[in-house]
Amino acid sequence: MMINQKKVPGPRLTSQYTICPGCDLLLEKVQPTSTHTPVCPRCSHRLQKQRPDAVQRTLVLSLTGLLLYLPANFAPLLSINILGKTTSSSLLQSTLSMFNQGEYLVGILVVLTGLLCPLMTLSLLFGVSMGLFLGWKKKWMRIFLHWYHHLNEWAMTDIYLIAVFITIIKMNHTAAIEYNLGFFCFIGLVAATVAAQSALDQSQFWALLDRNRNHKQPQIAADTTAQTGREADLLLCQSCHKIIRSSPSRQQEKINCPRCGEILHLSPQKKLDRSWALIVTALLLTLPANLLPIMSVSSLGSMSKSTLIDGIILFFQGGSYGIGLIILTASILVPLFKIIGMTLILLSVHNQWTTWLRHKALMFRFIQFVGRWSMLDIFVIALLCSLVRFGSLSSVDTAPATLYFSAVVLCTMFAALSFDPRLLWDGEKSKQTS
Ligand SMILES: [Zn+2]
Ligand SMILES: [Zn+2]
Structure with missing residues (x-):
């Protein structure tokens, strides 16, 4: 659903407008529904999607992923038989295999993207959603959600699973392949991770965290003649989507988002x-x-x-x-x-x-x-x-x-x-x- 960039009468307050993260356009705020997702009329960026029961679903799915994480990585994944000789490997052994080859830098990259970031992503999602579910008011919950924003892209279990399928097809002609427990747990882990990532509603989570802190979003009036955030001296945090006043008189090159701590560059050029x-x-x-x-x-x-x-x-x-x-x-x-x-x-x-x-x-x-x-x-x-x-x-x-x-x-x-x-x-x- 394209939303209108129409002028709101009187001074525009934070509750009435939003800023497009893709092109900085000032837009009238429209609440997403289950059938309509607001889309920026200038750059077609999807602004916000409604995700029902986000806290409960993220909690259950991330917990499922964490429970599957150990068997998926440590149990044997595949066994391969060539001319009566059999070898088998777990996902962990595959992830560490680059070190055995002396490729330490590539090994670190594979360990980070295939092993550590997926674990951290699931743990962060579990921590925040459990905290919100139990009504905790802890500072680490905001830190966790901020870290998740940065680590999410580096968790690559979905790509790793496709690589497992390609390896199977590659070996299928020359060897007999046996599927072990780790293989099925890994499919479950990837399904739970992808589902948990798509169940997360970041704006709802940040709003709940603000409410937990009894932190009322201060209303920042935007100039009604301004077309973009920059023209109205406003800055959108790309991590938590908080709108911050960015006075042009500031001498600093960057400021920290007061909500999530993200470093915001005042001159991204x-x-x-x-x-x-x-x-x-x-x-x-x-x-x-x-x-x-x-x-x-x-x-x-x-x-x-x-x-x-x-x-x-x-x-x-x-x-x-x-x-x-x-x-x-x-x-x-x-x-x-x-x-x-x-x-x-x-x-x-x-x-x-x-x-x-x-x-x-x-x-x-x-x-x-x-x-x-x-x-x-x-x-x-x-x-x-x-x-x-x-x-x-x-x-x-x-x-x-x-x-x-x-x-x-x-x-x-x-x-x-x-x-x-x-x-x-x-x-x-x-x-x-x-
Ligand atoms: Zn846009
Ligand atoms: Zn922020």
Whole structure:
């Protein structure tokens, strides 16, 4: 449901307006219903979705996830049998396999995204929802919800599960696969995590936390002639969506959100240099990531090294077109799309291009959404390294491109994270005023 950017008569108070997190437009506040989700008329950003029974559902689902976490990670995941020899691996062993290969930096990334962030995400959700359910008034609940906002994107169990399926399809032709307890617990863990994340209603949670503190949101009047938050000297916290007065006379470059503690940059243009540096680094690292071998397979004494492209061609030659397409998309097309898309967006901000702004805003949200999926190939390699351990018969090891490829994923994700999409719309404003 598109909402109107119509003028509210008299001074606009905090309870009457909101600011779009995507483009900074001042909008009349509309409560979401079960059938209608308010959408920004300028950038199509979805403003708020109604999630019924958010506290109870988040509590139950995050608890389910936590209960499944230990068996999913520690119980055997898959057993593989080749010519009478069997190896099995748990998810934890797969996650740690990069360290056995001497790939310590990639190992840390896999442990963080596949093991620690998923556990922390579930624990934070459980802590906050349990506190709200029991009516606790603790400061740590606000800290937990703020951390969740930042860690959520780095919890990648959903991608890890797809990697498990790809590994199964990859091994299916050459080995007999047995599914163990860990496999089924892992599916349950991913389902509970995704459901808990989508049950969470952040604005409702923050409102409940404010109510617990007996903290009344001070009414901040907005200038009725102002079109955007910046014109009205208002700043929206991207973490908890609190509206804060940002006086232009302030000398500071950043302030802390009084509700969640998030650092808010008063001039986000300064972060553009960081986005540029990360995108250029990612572009340079794309070459070794794609040209050097990413995996080496030794079988009956002969060793063959394969690049990203070689692996994809093998899938197509073997007739696994669907999987080949998924790996091609996640490992080659998505990183390239992210680099080209972010370059276009950054150029657009630099040159204040005002055409196709809504499309560029949509493209940025898509880049944010798909960014983490490039980790797919890294998880597949980690699983293969821990499962295919048949000595001279057959074994899989990492190769130099693993490190470069992980660095490309990290650089593009951080480039998108450090970019403020509201900058895209600044050109439109300066064109109107000139
Ligand atoms: Zn907007
Ligand atoms: Zn905040």
